[in-house]
Amino acid sequence: DTGVSQDPRHKITKRGQNVTFRCDPISEHNRLYWYRQTLGQGPEFLTYFQNEAQLEKSRLLSDRFSAERPKGSFSTLEIQRTEQGDSAMYLCASSPTGTVSTDTQYFGPGTRLTVL
Amino acid sequence: AQKVTQAQTEISVVEKEDVTLDCVYETRDTTYYLFWYKQPPSGELVFLIRRNSFDEQNEISGRYSWNFQKSTSSFNFTITASQVVDSAVYFCALFRGTSYGKLTFGQGTILTVHP
Numbered sequence: 001d002t003g004v005s006q007d008p009r010h011k012i013t014k015r016g017q018n019v020t021f022r023c024d025p026i027s028e029h030n031r032l033y034w035y036r037q038t039l040g041q042g043p044e045f046l047t048y049f050q051n052e053a054q055l056e057k058s059r060l061l062s063d064r065f066s067a068e069r070p071k072g073s074f075s076t077l078e079i080q081r082t083e084q085g086d087s088a089m090y091l092c093a094s095s096p097t098g099t100v101s102t103d104t105q106y107f108g109p110g111t112r113l114t115v116l
Numbered sequence: 117a118q119k120v121t122q123a124q125t126e127i128s129v130v131e132k133e134d135v136t137l138d139c140v141y142e143t144r145d146t147t148y149y150l151f152w153y154k155q156p157p158s159g160e161l162v163f164l165i166r167r168n169s170f171d172e173q174n175e176i177s178g179r180y181s182w183n184f185q186k187s188t189s190s191f192n193f194t195i196t197a198s199q200v201v202d203s204a205v206y207f208c209a210l211f212r213g214t215s216y217g218k219l220t221f222g223q224g225t226i227l228t229v230h231p
Contacts, residue, residue, distance in 0.1 A: 042207050042221030043161070056218065089159065104151070105219060107161035
């Protein structure tokens with residue numbers, strides 16, 4: 001079974017451009033999460049999906065950010081009109097169905113975004 | 117509000133030394149889960165352990181051991197006989213028993229093991 005995959009691994013863009021990241025969770029994991037990690041900090045929660053439903057969003061997720069999981073499998077995170085403050089590592093995680101006690105989140109390698 | 121504090125920003129040891137990484141958490145929930153993750157230079161967070169709030173039994177896995185004490189709200193991680201491959205950033209995280217989404221992470225401890 002392969003792990004969580006993310007694409008691209010690195011993205012350099014100019015301020016004001018739109019970017020989109022993709023996350024493919026571990027197969028059969030129906031929960032998918034997005035986090036953002038800036039240098040020297042721990043990951044911060046952005047949003048969470050159960051199947052295709054977006055159930056929780058952080059206040060960090062401004063209206064320039066949108067996440068989707070249209071068929072309950074892969075997810076995309078789009079940032080519109082990027083700003084230099086958006087430069088960070090964007091991490092995706094997935095967790096299996098079941099009780100909370102089995103809900104361990106497994107992380108992908110992340111997408112490092114640099115906004116010039 | 118939930119909070120995780122890892123007071124040690126950086127630790128440097130020589131190979132074969134034992135090292136303990138501290139984690140203190142704050143929560144009002146009675147049901148919660150604590151995690152440790154390892155982030156090597158490659159960047160991917162690697163799951164190490166999950167412990168629920170009702171299980172204070174300490175755990176040992178090879179050179180790794182964890183000490184959970186609810187009385188002091190601490191969940192410390194010890195690496196015995198450290199190795200260069202243990203060099204990484206280690207994160208402690210808290211998960212609310214009533215929330216299916218959010219992990220709250222500490223700021224991480226950078227561990228460097230010198231040969």
